[in-house]
Amino acid sequence: MTTAPQVGEANFADLDSFVDRTRDERLADFFELLRIPSIGTLSEHTDDVRATATFIADRLAAMGFEHVEVSPTDGHPIVYADWLHAEGAPTVIVYAHYDVQPVDPIDLWDTPPFEPTVKDGRIYGRGAADDKSHVYLHMWAAKAWLESRGNLPVNLKIVFEGEEESGSDHFEPWIIANQDRLAADFALISDTGFYEGNRPALTIGLRGLVYMQIDVTGSELDLHSGTFGGNVQNPAAALASVIARLKNEDGSIAVPGFYDEVRPLTPRDREEFARLPFDEGEFVGSYGLHSVHGEPDFSVLERRGARPTLDVNGIWGGFQGEGSKTIIPAEAHAKISCRLVADMSPDLTFQRVRDHVMSNVPAGVEVTVRKINEGMWSLTPIDHPATQAAAACLEEVFGEAPVYLREGGSIPAGATFSSVLGLPVVLLGFIQPDDQIHAPNENVRLDNLEGGLRTIIRYWQKLSETAL
Ligand SMILES: [Zn+2]
Numbered sequence: 001m002t003t004a005p006q007v008g009e010a011n012f013a014d015l016d017s018f019v020d021r022t023r024d025e026r027l028a029d030f031f032e033l034l035r036i037p038s039i040g041t042l043s044e045h046t047d048d049v050r051a052t053a054t055f056i057a058d059r060l061a062a063m064g065f066e067h068v069e070v071s072p073t074d075g076h077p078i079v080y081a082d083w084l085h086a087e088g089a090p091t092v093i094v095y096a097h098y099d100v101q102p103v104d105p106i107d108l109w110d111t112p113p114f115e116p117t118v119k120d121g122r123i124y125g126r127g128a129a130d131d132k133s134h135v136y137l138h139m140w141a142a143k144a145w146l147e148s149r150g151n152l153p154v155n156l157k158i159v160f161e162g163e164e165e166s167g168s169d170h171f172e173p174w175i176i177a178n179q180d181r182l183a184a185d186f187a188l189i190s191d192t193g194f195y196e197g198n199r200p201a202l203t204i205g206l207r208g209l210v211y212m213q214i215d216v217t218g219s220e221l222d223l224h225s226g227t228f229g230g231n232v233q234n235p236a237a238a239l240a241s242v243i244a245r246l247k248n249e250d251g252s253i254a255v256p257g258f259y260d261e262v263r264p265l266t267p268r269d270r271e272e273f274a275r276l277p278f279d280e281g282e283f284v285g286s287y288g289l290h291s292v293h294g295e296p297d298f299s300v301l302e303r304r305g306a307r308p309t310l311d312v313n314g315i316w317g318g319f320q321g322e323g324s325k326t327i328i329p330a331e332a333h334a335k336i337s338c339r340l341v342a343d344m345s346p347d348l349t350f351q352r353v354r355d356h357v358m359s360n361v362p363a364g365v366e367v368t369v370r371k372i373n374e375g376m377w378s379l380t381p382i383d384h385p386a387t388q389a390a391a392a393c394l395e396e397v398f399g400e401a402p403v404y405l406r407e408g409g410s411i412p413a414g415a416t417f418s419s420v421l422g423l424p425v426v427l428l429g430f431i432q433p434d435d436q437i438h439a440p441n442e443n444v445r446l447d448n449l450e451g452g453l454r455t456i457i458r459y460w461q462k463l464s465e466t467a468l
Pocket residue numbers: 097130131164191
């Protein structure tokens with residue numbers, strides 16, 4: 001048994017020297033991982049996805065992880081492994097995903113997507129950033145500890161997913177089925193990156209979602225507008241009036257009770273949003289917008305990260321062809337989605353929107369509102385000790401305190417860990433913003449990777465000194 005270093009006295013000399021002397025070996029190992037075309041969404045690559053899972057599992061077993069398993073799901077397998085010998089220390093679920101996006105359009109790649117190439121301090125290749133970089137970093141951070149010290153300062157439960165890029169359909173069922181062995185203090189998700197200008201960042205929030213469809217029916221068939229016009233309700237017009245009542249002109253949402261559970265921003269939250277460099281003119285210009293529009297009293301970044309939304313994603317019905325056709329459409333439809341923030345309930349939000357729609361239905365049409373899918377938000381407070389420990393390590397390695405981000409979108413695993421396992425979620429990732437993930441010439445900065453490895457190594461130590 002080794003004695004844990006005292007708070008503030010942790011000595012990383014042996015671990016840093018491991019990082020320095022294994023550089024070539026590490027990159028060769030990473031490149032081997034990058035060469036396997038684990039495109040989860042294309043069935044011709046199913047064997048490659050499995051080969052990647054086996055590659056990772058073999059390495060985890062070789063370095064001393066236990067219960068190593070390429071665990072089957074109804075889709076691609078999940079790699080599970082644990083190391084649980086840090087008695088009394090925190091237990092962390094470590095999440096990353098080993099599947100990658102397809103590579104098309106292939107002719108826009110400057111180098112072959114599955115032949116990793118180093119150019120100008122970056123590694124180019126599919127998955128170099130998203131998300132094999134983090135699989136690689138977590139494996140080597142653990143290896144650094146296990147080879148240099150023979151132990152880890154915390155207990156780790158590795159959960160590497162193989163179908164994040166193709167919908168994560170089998171992730172939550174697997175988590176539910178394996179709930180018993182997934183007890184932990186928090187979940188660390190590594191699938192995010194730094195902020196504009198390559199500033200170290202910690203993502204603390206992800207939004208949830210509820211998606212629904214409105215169907216409006218007026219008649220069995222389209223009607224002749226000369227014969228029926230002026231005597232029947234028009235489903236397209238009825239749908240338009242229902243939708244028009246969902247929002248106010250200032251951009252706020254008019255559904256009664258919609259904001260009731262929304263967690264207000266604290267002064268500290270607003271300070272953190274204000275710290276983020278953001279140029280509204282550039283934002284408007286670079287997306288060809290006419291202007292920004294949204295709830296008054298909140299900044300663009302606050303609205304993106306900490307406020308809920310209601311959007312029409314699609315609307316259709318009636319005649320859409322060339323020229324004219326004089327009908328009253330039989331039906332009209334719309335897809336509506338709401339992005340959700342803490343502490344909203346997807347189902348309650350759906351019920352409120354549905355009730356509001358139903359209470360505004362004009363006479364002469366039948367309306368139904370049905371839920372298509374939903375996902376939970378997650379939010380870990382800035383002052384959570386696991387967040388603060390990560391912040392301290394990022395600052396120590398990269399020389400700059402991280403900014404705190406709330407993503408407008410969602411990572412399914414984040415919602416699952418927080419809603420199914422009830423765990424706080426920390427999102428620690430090292431990818432630079434111009435990574436071109438999901439696009440040709442995906443790449444990752446070598447210095448971000450090297451710093452990322454040192455950060456994770458320190459994080460495990462820091463957590464062992466932290467009361468969670
Ligand atoms: Zn990813």
